[in-house]
Amino acid sequence: MDSTFLTLAAQVGPVTDGFAFTMAPLWVLFLPLVAFVLLLAAGKRLDKGCDVVAILAMGVGFLLSLCIFAESLAHGGAAAEGGASSQAAPVVHNISWLKVGNITLTLGILVDNLSAFMSVVVTGLATLVLIYSIFYMKGDGYYRRYFAYMCFFCFAMLGVVFSSNLLMTFIFWELVGLGSYFLIGFWFDKPPVGQDPGYQKLKASYATGIDERYLSPAHAQKKAFVMNRIGDFGFLSGIMIFATTMIAAATQGNTYANGPLEFTNLYAAREAGVFNNIEIFGLHGETLLTLAGILTFMGAIGKSAQFPLHTWLADAMQGPTTGSSIIHAATMVAAGVYLTARIHPLLTTESMFFIAMIGGITAFLAATMAMVQWDIKAVLAYSTVSQLAYMMIGLGSGSYTAGVSHLFTHAVFKCMLFLCAGSVIHACHHLQDMNKMGGLRKKMPKTYLATLCGVLAITGVPFFSGFYSKDAIIASSIEQALTHPENALTWIPCILAILTAGLTAFYMFRLLFMTFHGEPRDQHVYDHAHESPAIATTPLLLLAVGCLGFWWSGHLIQWPGGGVPVPALSAQVEEHGEKASVGWIDHYVVSPNSEMAQPHEAKPEHPAVAEAGDAHSPAEEAHHKSHLYATVISIAMLLIGLMAAVGIYLNRALDMDLIIEQNPGTVGMLWELASQLWFFDRLYQDGIVPLAKWFSRTLARFDFGFVDRILVDGLWGWTTWMAGTLVRSMQAGRVSYYVGVTAGAVALIVLLLLLK
Amino acid sequence: MEQAYLTLADTVAGPSGPDNLFNYLLLGAFLFALGIFCMITRRNAIGVLMGVELILNAAGVNFVAFSRFGNRMGDSPGFDGQIFTLFIVVLAAAEAAVALALVLAVFQNRHSIDVTQADELKW
Numbered sequence: 001m002d003s004t005f006l007t008l009a010a011q012v013g014p015v016t017d018g019f020a021f022t023m024a025p026l027w028v029l030f031l032p033l034v035a036f037v038l039l040l041a042a043g044k045r046l047d048k049g050c051d052v053v054a055i056l057a058m059g060v061g062f063l064l065s066l067c068i069f070a071e072s073l074a075h076g077g078a079a080a081e082g083g084a085s086s087q088a089a090p091v092v093h094n095i096s097w098l099k100v101g102n103i104t105l106t107l108g109i110l111v112d113n114l115s116a117f118m119s120v121v122v123t124g125l126a127t128l129v130l131i132y133s134i135f136y137m138k139g140d141g142y143y144r145r146y147f148a149y150m151c152f153f154c155f156a157m158l159g160v161v162f163s164s165n166l167l168m169t170f171i172f173w174e175l176v177g178l179g180s181y182f183l184i185g186f187w188f189d190k191p192p193v194g195q196d197p198g199y200q201k202l203k204a205s206y207a208t209g210i211d212e213r214y215l216s217p218a219h220a221q222k223k224a225f226v227m228n229r230i231g232d233f234g235f236l237s238g239i240m241i242f243a244t245t246m247i248a249a250a251t252q253g254n255t256y257a258n259g260p261l262e263f264t265n266l267y268a269a270r271e272a273g274v275f276n277n278i279e280i281f282g283l284h285g286e287t288l289l290t291l292a293g294i295l296t297f298m299g300a301i302g303k304s305a306q307f308p309l310h311t312w313l314a315d316a317m318q319g320p321t322t323g324s325s326i327i328h329a330a331t332m333v334a335a336g337v338y339l340t341a342r343i344h345p346l347l348t349t350e351s352m353f354f355i356a357m358i359g360g361i362t363a364f365l366a367a368t369m370a371m372v373q374w375d376i377k378a379v380l381a382y383s384t385v386s387q388l389a390y391m392m393i394g395l396g397s398g399s400y401t402a403g404v405s406h407l408f409t410h411a412v413f414k415c416m417l418f419l420c421a422g423s424v425i426h427a428c429h430h431l432q433d434m435n436k437m438g439g440l441r442k443k444m445p446k447t448y449l450a451t452l453c454g455v456l457a458i459t460g461v462p463f464f465s466g467f468y469s470k471d472a473i474i475a476s477s478i479e480q481a482l483t484h485p486e487n488a489l490t491w492i493p494c495i496l497a498i499l500t501a502g503l504t505a506f507y508m509f510r511l512l513f514m515t516f517h518g519e520p521r522d523q524h525v526y527d528h529a530h531e532s533p534a535i536a537t538t539p540l541l542l543l544a545v546g547c548l549g550f551w552w553s554g555h556l557i558q559w560p561g562g563g564v565p566v567p568a569l570s571a572q573v574e575e576h577g578e579k580a581s582v583g584w585i586d587h588y589v590v591s592p593n594s595e596m597a598q599p600h601e602a603k604p605e606h607p608a609v610a611e612a613g614d615a616h617s618p619a620e621e622a623h624h625k626s627h628l629y630a631t632v633i634s635i636a637m638l639l640i641g642l643m644a645a646v647g648i649y650l651n652r653a654l655d656m657d658l659i660i661e662q663n664p665g666t667v668g669m670l671w672e673l674a675s676q677l678w679f680f681d682r683l684y685q686d687g688i689v690p691l692a693k694w695f696s697r698t699l700a701r702f703d704f705g706f707v708d709r710i711l712v713d714g715l716w717g718w719t720t721w722m723a724g725t726l727v728r729s730m731q732a733g734r735v736s737y738y739v740g741v742t743a744g745a746v747a748l749i750v751l752l753l754l755l756k
Numbered sequence: 757m758e759q760a761y762l763t764l765a766d767t768v769a770g771p772s773g774p775d776n777l778f779n780y781l782l783l784g785a786f787l788f789a790l791g792i793f794c795m796i797t798r799r800n801a802i803g804v805l806m807g808v809e810l811i812l813n814a815a816g817v818n819f820v821a822f823s824r825f826g827n828r829m830g831d832s833p834g835f836d837g838q839i840f841t842l843f844i845v846v847l848a849a850a851e852a853a854v855a856l857a858l859v860l861a862v863f864q865n866r867h868s869i870d871v872t873q874a875d876e877l878k879w
Contacts, residue, residue: 729879731878731879732878733877733879734871734872734874734878735804735871736796736798736804736871740792740796
């Protein structure tokens with residue numbers, strides 16, 4: 001990926017209309033759909049081969065995605081040789097779908113480094129998860145249906161990734177929600193956990209805050225879908241604002257008539273000041289953009305389980321763990337972040353602040369909830385919510401790079417962590433209670449190694465992938481706060497992010513120690529535990545390699561003199577007038593695309609050539625300081641969390657229950673609050689749902705009682721009946737009567753003709 | 757020629773007195789009306805058939821009237837109408853035979869030829 005490769009590729013000359021930009025994305029997109037249809041249509045005939053079909057579809061998709069990514073890199077390198085950006089403009093291929101007047105709505109594929117790399121990640125993770133699923137779902141009665149649903153879900157997700165306009169994103173967004181619905185409620189015939197004797201036997205003794213009458217796969221899938229829909233209401237409203245603006249601009253003769261909602265057109269429109277020329281709800285210009293941005297972000301709130309729509313993700317653990325690993329770790333919930341990244345050039349300072357605040361609140365809330373869970377999957381679920389919130393903090397702090405890089409690092413390590421959890425659960429015979437685990441490190445060494453890599457990555461230990469991206473996020477939030485002294489509230493996301501870093505370290509190491517270290521708490525479980533077969537551990541170890549840091553930032557491992565151990569993985573850039581190496585993913589994928597206008601209030605990511613001497617601008621100062629602070633603070637929080645976890649769960653020097661008993665006011669209350677999930681689940685289940693049901697019932701009563709009974713059956717029914725009675729009295733049945741009527745009619749006609 | 761329509765005054769004492777086309781047409785119409793009235797009001801099926809005969813013969817009268825007074829085809833003395841009427845009479849006879857067969861069949865099923873009782877198509 002260094003310049004030699006790029007010049008070579010430039011000589012070969014990738015064409016933007018070539019296979020990689022037109023047909024290959026379509027193949028990647030539709031192969032999973034074909035597999036889905038095949039698996040459903042073939043029925044019992046494919047009960048044996050369904051896994052092969054699915055893995056083939058995703059595997060071929062993965063290889064094609066690699067080709068697309070390579071072509072995209074070459075295209076970018078060739079086009080941007082010596083330019084400011086490492087990426088070329090996105091390559092967009094559209095078909096016109098709906099023509100309304102002179103506005104054409106399109107469907108199309110957008111290929112740039114971000115979408116290509118995202119598709120590599122999605123297809124790659126999907127392939128590994130499907131291989132793992134052969135082990136995990138073995139013996140399940142619905143084996144084939146599982147692979148079919150996974151293929152459908154991947155189709156929908158790839159649609160979101162490759163979509164070129166907001167409307168198409170929305171369509172596939174909904175399909176992704178549908179795929180998630182299918183997979184969460186996979187075991188739809190399982191009773192609610194309150195009535196499930198197996199669960200009652202296996203669960204811990206203390207409360208979790210979720211009402212057990214309403215925790216079943218069927219309830220969970222409903223909850224997920226409905227909460228997604230609430231977010232989609234905002235998303236659609238945002239799309240409508242954008243569409244109105246763009247169509248109004250198109251009728252004034254700009255070039256947006258073909259594809260008003262294309263991302264490239266939206267970015268250009270913002271640059272051209274189109275949003276200043278229109279007034280919607282009395283808002284225009286930046287305020288209108290803020291509203292549109294916040295509304296569109298509501299879709300991401302729903303999809304990525306941010307506050308206040310965060311409660312569905314924990315319930316979604318009712319589905320298979322492998323489904324969760326692909327959906328609720330790596331892809332679907334990442335769709336919200338992906339969308340926010342795509343609309344990042346359209347965000348204003350205010351909307352970014354909103355995003356960062358939501359992210360900060362969610363991160364902290366979810367981290368506290370993760371600390372108190374006894375179910376290994378629940379910890380990971382709340383951890384996902386918290387890490388997604390981190391991505392939102394990053395994007396909301398104006399740093400596209402930080403948010404998007406954390407998206408990718410998180411996808412890899414969280415997917416792997418879920419698969420490890422699945423391995424543990426399988427080994428302990430479907431036990432998910434960490435209180436009954438312990439000491440499994442000796443019995444399951446490969447799983448332990450993978451989990452260790454994942455935990456080190458998520459907590460942000462240097463030299464692992466998570467350190468780089470988390471550090472970038474904290475740095476950007478500090479920088480945002482420093483460069484915006486007029487708004488003191490910008491410190492809130494920053495402080496919450498820092499606190500959450502500590503909490504993350506605490507609960508992740510708690511998970512590790514409770515599960516793998518110490519003495520086994522349940523001898524029976526320990527005796528029966530065994531390592532998973534190779535088909536399961538190989539994906540784990542492959543993903544563990546992906547958790548290492550050198551993929552993301554070459555300069556973390558930099559020899560003195562500027563060399564890096566793996567030169568192929570880094571790029572030479574001019575930074576502050578000196579040559580430096582940055583990780584190629586950082587440079588080629590997660591840097592904002594040159595065509596994506598920089599957010600209008602952003603500070604320069606890499607400021608232009610520094611003057612001789614050290615006259616740094618204040619922005620640069622903030623940039624440098626924030627990185628330094630972030631590194632120090634995040635490592636400090638990591639150590640604090642680690643120490644706490646070691647003390648409580650490894651050495652047993654401190655006892656959590658004792659601490660709670662001795663501090664009922666502070667620690668005890670906080671623990672209780674977190675255990676009750678800050679009462680949001682209760683609020684929604686006992687407050688909002690009955691309200692909605694009451695509203696529906698009232699409306700139904702009105703419909704049945706008044707409209708149906710009085711109007712339809714009564715008024716109009718009676719009228720129709722009367723008319724019918726009158727008309728049918730003409731059917732006397734007697735021939736003579738018919739003759740008379742006929743003769744009379746003829747006479748009448750003749751008379752009329754004569755009189756004419 | 758003369759006026760297009762014949763008024764009532766011309767009816768009885770027309771250009772050639774009471775022997776004009778209109779009067780014969782009037783006769784035909786009157787017979788037709790009687791036949792319709794018969795068809796509508798008779799209860800007996802045979803009575804209805806009598807009405808049908810009346811109607812057919814009314815048409816025949818019309819034909820004869822036109823053969824006497826109406827347009828002629830060239831110099832022909834105009835027997836066409838009267839030939840038509842002969843045909844009508846024959847056909848009426850044939851049709852009456854068929855109709856009587858129908859009435860017979862109905863009687864065998866219902867033991868009655870009262871048309872007011874055959875009202876099963878009533879709503």
